Amino acid sequence: MEALLPRFRAAHTQVLGVSVDSVYSHANWARSLGGISFPLLSDFEPKGAVARSYGVYLEKPGITDRATVIIDSGGTVRHGSSVTPAGKRDIEELAALCEQVARESGSRTLAFAEAEGLGSDAVLYVKSHCGFSRAAQLAVDNLHATGLTVKNVSDDARALEELRAASGNETAPCLVLRGTAVPESPVIVRTLADRLAPVT
Amino acid sequence: MIATGTPAPGFSLQDQFGRTISLADFRDRRHVLLLFYPLDWTPT
Incomplete structure (x- = not known):
């Protein structure tokens, strides 16, 4: 399919x-x-x-x-x-x-728009043993977002430092999109879906 | 099975990304292919 x-x-x-x-x-x-x-x-x-x-x-x-x-x-x-x-x-x-x-069909339709994408500098920060991080990673896999950089802050001190600089805190998961921090797993998942597989 | 030529019943449901998707979203925009699955973990 x-x-x-x-x-x-x-x-x-x-x-x-x-x-x-x-x-x-x-x-x-x-x-x-x-x-x-x-x-x-x-x-x-x-x-x-x-x-x-x-x-x-x-x-x-x-x-x-x-x-x-x-x-x-x-x-x-x-x-x-x-x-x-x-x-x-x-x-x-x-x-x-x-x-x-x-x-x-005589009825009206519109062509699909190109997906907006994430930009080449997008980073998803996750942590280990975290259900919210897992949910975000599931969405990455389902959306075939292979180009997205994923960094685990649990075992990467430099990534943790980057996350703090981008978002002002150490809360993961966090998606950093064109310099803007998007926290909260449900918001991250929706943002990824809307940018990679929009429906309307 | 619903009959061909009849109006499609409306719906508004959540997808696997937490988005609410309604049939009405596609009115005058897209045709819709609805695939009903007996249970998860059963492909096609």
């Missing part, structure tokens, strides 16, 4: 995954698959409510069907299919279907 994202983008199509698991579970799962940068949405509260509204929630096992829905930019359902929970989706075929919707 991740490899074909450019094809969906070219068809002005936003890819969204949906499951009933939690946001934290999603981030870990996504990394185990080699990193997922498109949004994985938690259909969590109440469990499966969105899947139910699309008629793809399987009440007996209490899971969501492996279903696929294409919605055009006018908000109309253009395709719905299931390969059953045990099945495998044909992503190539879905890309072709989205390209067909893009060709045939």
